[in-house]
Amino acid sequence: MIENRKLEHLKICAETDVETSHNYWEDITLKHETIPRADLEDINLRTEFLGVTLKAPIIVDAMTGGHPVAKEVNENIARACEALGIGMAVGSQRAAIENSEMEETYSIITKYEVPLRLGNLGAPQFAENYGAEEIERAMEMINAHALEIHFNYLQESIQPEGDTRVGTLREKLRELAPHYPLIGKETGAGISRNAGEFFKNAGFIAIDVSGVSGTSFAAVEYYRGGKHGKLFWNWGLPAPYSLLQLKDLGLPLIGSGGIRNGLHAARALALGANVVGLARPVLKYAMHSYEQTRKFLENVIEELKIALFLTGVSGIGETEKIQYIIRGELAQWLRQC
């Protein structure tokens, strides 16, 4: 049952350490600017993304829906996103496509003025029988600005009941993408340059990198009995590496996977992300209350502001001017690939 699986994922992610062994955002150091360019309180985090204005360049990325507990989690996140003027993606809407009673666990977010609402469906379902009808239902359900299509083949190949078909997926997505605002998204293993070029050529409107550095879905499935989960725990492309590989494609980029604080967010923006996405770090707060969720995200925003202040930029439009050095394992990835 999808509902049971959703609850298991939430519990494992909230209570167990399912992080990859290395966070590649830690390999980046931003260069300090002795005399800042603007007052701290005047640092402007406001940004335009996919045609809407966000008060800060942050999205709470796709996590849940499809279970009564997920409804509360989504409501707490949506309320916090409304309060802070930031974006939100719901988790895979497959549960509601297959059982309409589950719709309210997602549509609850429309009670709030979330400035950017992203729907979510899985690529493996498009390899099977999903098409235009499912896209339209998912988008209508939350009055979405765009729909993330997640590519989670690492998870599917570890998951005991995994869906590993690819079939004519590329052809199907090439037909659909010109007609809908689609975002190509990973779930923690990173978007390759080849996939990025495919998204660009097919007509996707943005990419959500979700690379290695934070949540490992091989780890999550290991705790659900996936026997190869341990071996593939750290599989994938480092999030900042993936971001750099996609930077010159000309598509808006969500820098995500392992963003754990505002300094990580500043590093992602410096490397070329237009906004950043956080998922698992929000979950433990969203399972408790709206207040805790808002407080955590407010803190990330304050940290981001301080980082921009200390690097001598006055706002989001200038983040690509930030100088940085890259060390350690990330430097090795960049040297060799």
Ligand SMILES: Cc1cc2nc3c(=O)[nH]c(=O)nc-3n(C[C@H](O)[C@H](O)[C@H](O)COP(=O)(O)O)c2cc1C
């Ligand atoms: C509990 C949980 C459920 C998730 N479910 C989905 C999902 O349904 N669809 C999706 O695209 N990504 C899903 N993700 C992946 C996240 O959106 C994100 O890409 C990934 O966790 C990396 O970000 P993080 O390191 O900040 O968690 C989920 C993540 C978590 C923690």
